[in-house]
Amino acid sequence: MRNVSHGRIRSATAIAAYDTQGAPPMSTRTKRFNTLSAAATIALAGLSAPAFAGHAYLDSLNAEGNNQFIVKYRSGSAPASSPAAMRASLDSAASRTALSSGKGGKPGLRALRQMILQGGRVVATDVPLNRADAAALMRQIAADPNVEFVQRDGVLRGLEIPNDSKFSSQWNLADTAAGLQAPTAWNTSNGSGVVVAVIDSGIYSHTDLNANVLPGYDFISSVTGLPDADCSTMGMSLGCGAPEDGDGRDANPDDSAKIGHGTHVAGIVGALTNNGTGVAGVAYGAKILPIRVLGKQKAGTESDIFDAIVWASGGSVAGVPANANPAKVINLSLGAPLKALCNDSPGWVSAINAAVANGAVVVAAGGNNNEDVATVTPAGCNNVISVAASNKSGSLASYSAAGATVDVTAPGGEQGLSAAGVPSTDAYNGIKSRVGTSVATPHVAGVAALILSAAPTKTPAQVEQILKSSARPIPLSKCSKGCGAGLVDAAAAVAAAVK
Structure with a gap:
């Protein structure tokens, strides 16, 4: 105009x-x-490995309802090969995450399944998180030096x-x-x-x-x-x-x-x-x-x-x-x-x-x-x-x-x-x-x-x-x-x- x-x-x-x-x-x-x-x-570009280990991709988070994530562990790391080590990594991240007012306590976090992506795991929280809480959790997951990246597990439609x-x-x-x-x-x-x-x-x-x-x-x-x-x-x-x-x-x-x-x-x-x-x-x-x-x-x-x-x-x-x-x-x-x-x-x-x-x-x-x-x-x-x-x-x-x-x-x-x-x-x-x-x-x-x-x-x-x-x-x-x-x-x- x-x-x-x-x-x-x-x-x-x-x-x-x-x-x-x-x-x-x-x-x-x-x-x-x-x-x-x-x-x-609109390029559905393949997700490339980040330049630094422990990258948290936050842009795809919703305002509410975030409860499923993809965690990529570094090849050869203990969590990538040991369920116990992976469990310890997730528990540690959850214990360090303080949820926002009204949520109370720490988020429950569990592994759902292994992915075809080497070292990849689908993990979920016990309750849906808002954007701020999900971002805080993802940053704590990424703080583990064994983690290559973490992102929200988004939904696509035909x-x-x-x-x-x-x-x-x-x-x-x-x-x-x-x-x-x-x-x-x-x-x-x-x-x-x-x-x-x-x-x-x-x-x-x-x-x-x-x-x-x-x-x-x-x-x-x-x-x-x-x-x-x-x-x-x-x-x-x-x-x-x-x-x-x-x-x-x-x-x-x-x-x-x-x-x-x-x-x-x-x-x-x-x-x-x-x-x-x-x-x-x-x-x-x-x-x-x-x-x-x-x-x-x-x-x-x-x-x-x-x-x-x-x-x-x-x-x-x-x-x-x-x-x-x-x-x-x-x-x-x-x-x-x-x-x-x-x-x-x-x-x-x-x-x-x-x-x-x-x-x-x-x-x-x-x-x-x-x-x-x-x-x-x-x-x-x-x-x-x-x-x-x-x-x-x-x-x-x-x-x-x-x-x-x-x-x-x-x-x-x-x-x-x-x-x-x-x-x-x-x-x-x-x-x-x-x-x-x-x-x-x-x-x-x-x-x-x-x-x-x-x-x-x-x-x-x-x-x-x-x-x-x-x-x-x-x-x-x-x-x-x-x-x-x-x-x-x-x-x-x-x-x-x-x-």
Whole structure:
């Protein structure tokens, strides 16, 4: 997020959307809003022998409930070969450990079994210990010069692999160096209880999405589209921005202009998962609130989008029924690459600040023309999490915006016949691959939903901090222009949220 100064109020402005192929020139009076369509692997590293004998590994301790440990005795030591010597070692450690107030006495400690690890023993206390008592006991065990190391005997669980037919092609979600690490995150959180607003082109009916879709709203106020001069200036045909449904604002967010962009974005966030078909969603337990702001040729107006942002977060908009399902996350896969646009449009600042004040995390696409994300609105606005796009190799995508003010990067795919896009839901119950920072953005929105599902009291600022602090840094060789904190890591983010 960035702090911005406030400048003069601009006149009403036309907005449109574009893909990675680029956009035509724009006048200083007309802004074209663009659909930006175009974790390191969590290593289960083998436990290596510590540099010094008697090392106590304390990081894996729980706050409560620690009662089973692995003790590795040095090869050739008396405890490693003699049960009596081992018993004496454990008894000595227990006798030197003073339990915290309320526990009373000394911990009982017994050997459970020998491990395949040479000199390794599984030992247990007679009662579960809190973190402080367990750490004290482990340090006393490690004080024996015959002990090589001691650690908590942690619990692992099977990692769920969805049975969706296209999941094998979803490199973007995988537990790999270039993927989102979603399968590991799903063992803790799936986004349940969180509403994600997708402010975009509306939505298609889709069997792999419908069950997760809430009643939304169509915020396109024009019936005929944008003024001819605006469409012409942007290199678009007359009638751009028309809703194609014959009316203005209403409670039907269907994609009447047959764009498909909003449906693709929604599927990345919350496609049904483990239903044997289609693709998996990042936060498949979350609900999608579809809000339509982009009409024919992916064009729309700032004023419609401002209203949509406020309404999505639970704010009141004149003439529009109250939102029964306020969103905790707002996805904006659209943008306008004009310098200092936020400084020059208090409407953006007001709308975004209102949404954040209502408790919504706002995530926006960085841009698809290799621009500096600071020049793109709304990604360059204060209180917005800006997103750059990476490709299947984990590098910054060739088209992606970058720069010092990028917050995070997420899988967006790459252009070209041999490049990999990101598959998601499309028209007629289909699956289609697209590329762009529009594609990267819902990955981040989805992870934000995972965080809030696991830790519902987190504020938007705390969610942003978790996303950044848990991201995997991208090497300079793969991103020389600035990729923010790095590649978003769903598993690490959820783990940080529940600490």
